[in-house]
Structures are given as structure tokens and as C-alpha cells.
Amino acid sequence: MQGVGGRMRAAIAGASGYAGGELLRLLLSHPEIEIGALTAGSNAGTPLGAHQPHLAPLADRPLLETTAETLGGHDVVFLALPHGQSAAIAEQLGPDTLIVDCGADFRLIDPAAWEHFYGGTHAGTWPYGLPELPGQRDRLRATRRIAVPGCYPTAVTLAMFPALAAGLAAPDVVVVAATGTSGAGKSLKPNLLGSEVMGSVSAYGVGGVHRHTPEMEQNLAAVAGEPVTVSFTPMLAPMSRGILATCTAPATPGATAEALREAYETAVKDEPFLRLLPAGQWPATSMTLGANTAALQVALDERAGRVVVVIAIDNLTKGTAGGAVQSANLALGLPEELGLPLNGVAP
Numbered sequence: 001m002q003g004v005g006g007r008m009r010a011a012i013a014g015a016s017g018y019a020g021g022e023l024l025r026l027l028l029s030h031p032e033i034e035i036g037a038l039t040a041g042s043n044a045g046t047p048l049g050a051h052q053p054h055l056a057p058l059a060d061r062p063l064l065e066t067t068a069e070t071l072g073g074h075d076v077v078f079l080a081l082p083h084g085q086s087a088a089i090a091e092q093l094g095p096d097t098l099i100v101d102c103g104a105d106f107r108l109i110d111p112a113a114w115e116h117f118y119g120g121t122h123a124g125t126w127p128y129g130l131p132e133l134p135g136q137r138d139r140l141r142a143t144r145r146i147a148v149p150g151c152y153p154t155a156v157t158l159a160m161f162p163a164l165a166a167g168l169a170a171p172d173v174v175v176v177a178a179t180g181t182s183g184a185g186k187s188l189k190p191n192l193l194g195s196e197v198m199g200s201v202s203a204y205g206v207g208g209v210h211r212h213t214p215e216m217e218q219n220l221a222a223v224a225g226e227p228v229t230v231s232f233t234p235m236l237a238p239m240s241r242g243i244l245a246t247c248t249a250p251a252t253p254g255a256t257a258e259a260l261r262e263a264y265e266t267a268v269k270d271e272p273f274l275r276l277l278p279a280g281q282w283p284a285t286s287m288t289l290g291a292n293t294a295a296l297q298v299a300l301d302e303r304a305g306r307v308v309v310v311i312a313i314d315n316l317t318k319g320t321a322g323g324a325v326q327s328a329n330l331a332l333g334l335p336e337e338l339g340l341p342l343n344g345v346a347p
């Protein structure tokens with residue numbers, strides 16, 4: 001069903017949440033997509049403005065029940081629901097509707113990894129919404145189903161794929177990454193109370209237990225052509241948005257700083273949303289606040305024999321909603337960059 005002036009119509013499930021709000025912020029500026037049905041869970045029946053007061057043009061729009069009836073009849077349906085909610089809705093929507101799932105349900109290929117890290121039955125695997133991965137744009141142009149990557153796997157995959165693809169880093173990656181509190185969603189959690197978060201950075205999900213670990217390993221193994229292990233330590237930082245990830249791996253014999261720089265320059269050359277910073281400048285989350293851009297820097301630590309890559313993204317933009325719109329643009333036959341901010345908000 002096409003909207004005004006031949007524009008496509010999008011429904012958003014989970015419109016009262018953080019990911020849903022960011023989708024709406026981006027879609028309000030999208031020239032080819034108009035906003036159709038908005039749905040929620042327990043907040044269905046209330047106006048969007050009660051939950052997303054920053055989105056003034058949509059303040060009076062009602063939140064509907066999340067059903068196949070309310071979501072049907074749109075060109076694209078964005079699902080921004082808790083894990084495990086997407087499959088039942090997706091199977092009731094027709095095969096011609098583009099479904100873009102911001103949750104984890106369809107990201108993993110290996111059912112055993114799903115059961116280990118998420119529990120329950122694996123729903124399946126959809127084409128992965130990271131267009132920067134080699135060969136992925138063609139898959140996204142040809143699909144009606146997209147699994148949007150997790151926020152940390154977006155950052156870590158974009159950081160490490162150039163070094164692994166060029167054979168300059170060994171498949172043994174260590175990641176320490178700080179995120180803002182919006183990564184946990186809106187529902188109240190004791191460790192996210194203001195008094196617990198303010199003025200302190202804390203580690204969580206330590207020791208190979210974070211559910212994004214198999215997703216990172218899956219992505220990087222596909223690029224490296226061999227199994228990749230990732231030791232991942234996430235951290236919570238007192239900020240609402242952003243991820244800053246430091247990723248390191250042993251340099252392979254003969255790897256040089258020049259070869260590394262060249263591998264990253266080649267990887268970002270035609271990528272609208274990858275920004276390799278000038279030598280000597282290092283990423284900060286403020287550079288990418290509200291932008292669909294990933295800011296990267298790479299160095300060879302010759303003393304320790306390790307490749308070091310630092311990357312910043314906004315977890316809600318490139319890490320969720322921006323990545324979702326970027327992949328949807330490809331599947332809808334639109335220019336990939338439509339509706340997506342390149343520049344951060346500063347200071």
C-alpha cells in the first residue's frame with residue numbers, strides 16, 4: 001500500500017521504546033517513507049507523545065495493539081520488540097511485506113548458539129542487516145526479511161573486518177567496549193538507576209557470557225574464512241547513548257602499520273557511513289551522537305605485536321534504527337543513504 005505522492009508506508013511495532021523512538025526520529029526526515037501504524041504492548045491505547053515527547057509531529061498519534069491486523073497493509077514493518085516476540089508476528093504478515101527486525105531472533109545461524117545464549121527454540125535466520133560486510137548489499141537488495149545486528153556486534157564487526165579480511169590480524173579478538181544506558185531499553189533495571197550509573201563505569205556480562213559474543217564470532221568468521229574467537233567485556237558508562245569499543249588481535253607475521261592503514265583506507269573508501277579518522281585522531285562517542293556513522297582508528301602496537309582498532313557508534317542510530325533504515329533502503333530499491341544523518345551532535 002503506497003502512501004501520499006507514491007511514498008512507501010512503514011509501520012513501527014514497539015514505537016514507545018528507545019529503538020522505536022529512534023526509528024521514528026529518522027523516518028520523520030525520510031523523503032520516500034511515510035509513517036503508518038504505530039504499535040506497543042501494555043501502552044497500547046495511549047498517545048505516542050506520552051512516551052516520545054521529542055517527536056512533536058507524532059504526539060497525538062495513538063499506539064495500537066501489536067497484531068498482524070494493525071501491522072498489515074504496509075510496505076515495510078519495523079519490529080522493535082523484546083527478543084522472542086518477532087517470529088509470531090512475522091509469520092502472519094505476507095511474504096511481500098518487508099520486515100526489518102531490530103531484535104535478536106533471526107541474527108544467528110547456529111541453533112545451538114541461540115539455545116546457549118538466549119534459551120528456547122531458535123526461530124530461524126534472516127539476511128543480516130550490515131551492508132558493509134562483503135557481498136551483503138546484494139543479499140539485502142533481494143530480501144523481504146532483515147535481521148538488524150546487535151549494537152555491539154555492529155561496532156566490533158565494522159572495527160575488525162578489514163584487518164581479518166586482509167590477513168593482518170589473527171582470529172583471536174579481544175574486545176572491551178563501553179555503552180550508554182539506552183542499550184538496555186526503557187524498562188526499569190536496578191543497575192540502571194541514576195544513582196547507580198552516574199559517576200561510575202562498571203563491567204557486566206564478563207567471561208564469555210554476553211549474548212552478543214556468538215554474533216560477533218559468526219560475522220568475523222565469515223570474513224576471515226576460518227573460526228574466530230572473541231573475548232568480550234562490555235561496560236556500562238554514565239551516558240544515554242553511544243558505544244566506544246577497543247578491539248585488539250595478534251598481528252600476523254609481517255603485518256606493518258602501513259599495510260594496516262591501507263587495508264582500512266580501502267575498506268572505507270566507498271562506504272558512506274564508515275569514517276576512518278586522520279592518523280593520530282581517536283574516536284569518541286560524541287563524534288557519532290545521533291549519526292549513522294561509525295568513526296574508526298587503527299594502530300599497530302609493535303611492542304605487544306597487536307592490531308588495535310577503536311570504533312565509536314551511536315547504539316541507537318548505526319547500532320539499531322539507522323542500520324535498520326539503511327538496510328531497508330536497499331531492500332526497497334532506494335538509495336542506501338536516504339533519511340540517515342552523517343554528522344554527529346556536538347558538543
Ligand SMILES: NC(=O)C1=CN([C@@H]2O[C@H](COP(=O)(O)OP(=O)(O)OC[C@H]3O[C@@H](n4cnc5c(N)ncnc54)[C@H](OP(=O)(O)O)[C@@H]3O)[C@@H](O)[C@H]2O)C=CC1
Nearest residue numbers: 014016017018019040041042043066080081103183185186
Ligand atoms: N536499545 C538499543 O540500543 C538496541 C535495541 N535493540 C533491539 O530493539 C528491540 C527493542 O529494544 P528497545 O527499544 O531498547 O526496548 P524498550 O524496552 O525501550 O522498548 C520495547 C518496546 O516493545 C514494546 N513491547 C514490549 N513487550 C511487548 C509485547 N509483548 N507486545 C508488543 N509490544 C511489546 C514496548 O511497548 P510498551 O511501551 O507498551 O511496553 C516498547 O514499545 C529489542 O529487541 C532490542 O534488542 C537492538 C540494538 C540496540
Ligand SMILES: CC(=O)N[C@@H](CCC(=O)OP(=O)(O)O)C(=O)O
Nearest residue numbers: 103104150151179180181183184
Ligand atoms: C546497557 C545494556 O544492557 N546494553 C545491552 C545492549 C544490547 C542491545 O541492545 O542489543 P540487542 O538488540 O541484542 O538487545 C546489553 O548489553 O545487553
